[in-house]
Amino acid sequence: MKNTRQKEIILDAVNHLDNHPTADEIYLFLKKDHPRLSLATVYRNLNQFALEGKIRKVSVPGDSDRFDAVLDVHEHFYCEKCGLIHDVSIPGLEAQLLNHPTMKITDYKLMLFGECESCRAH
Amino acid sequence: MKNTRQKEIILDAVNHLDNHPTADEIYLFLKKDHPRLSLATVYRNLNQFALEGKIRKVSVPGDSDRFDAVLDVHEHFYCEKCGLIHDVSIPGLEAQLLNHPTMKITDYKLMLFGECESCRAH
DNA sequence: TCCTTTATGATAATAATTATCATTACTAAT
């Protein structure tokens, strides 16, 4: 594991772009200032960071994976009107899911769907 | 919406293959008796049935979509050891997720991860 | 500075799913 400029700017970008960017969005964002950056490097490092627990990979059914630098427990809500992914807090959910009586559940991936507050107002 | 022999055998197959088959698994299963069946037809009808609510599409992060004929509320548990998807009941979960104070949540997709009972016994 | 090793960049490969379009076959009306 060598430290590289690429790792640095990619991790910075995930923190900076706080709207759950895709690998490609991160790539395009960084390409402006770092034209020699490769999309493969972005994918490689995002996956590595996710494995190390530095970021979270957010699976969106039927769409590209997204990445999230916020590590606190929270859920993701996909607004079917505006297409944005919003953070949602559901207290007690994690404990409820992980403390199943028979199954040894160690992790989960959840995506909520509906219409966000902002879109509902219109 | 015309009734066809293909629609009939595809829906039957989802009911018969109760281990959350993929489109390709359904296709290969049916191909034995119906060699002229096309994979595109399988995909088309599975998606149509899912839209109509006759079956459920189960998204598996990083893997093919799967299909489920069981319509009763239940969750899916992916055993990281044996790779099988098990049905899990978590009473009260649906109500908890859909009754969010601020967001209008109408649906959700959840996948649980861990090690199943059978694998834990070994 | 040199050497070894790992990471990168560019691109090919893969895999799942959807799109296309000529042909087939339901269904309803004659």
Add this chain to the structure above:
DNA sequence: ATTAGTAATGATAATTATTATCATAAAGGA
């Protein structure tokens, strides 16, 4: 029954996201 019209199918091309490959570049320790 026959026909006409429409929707579905089969075969395959296209698409899209992601991973694999491999020659070159650059970390980091000696």
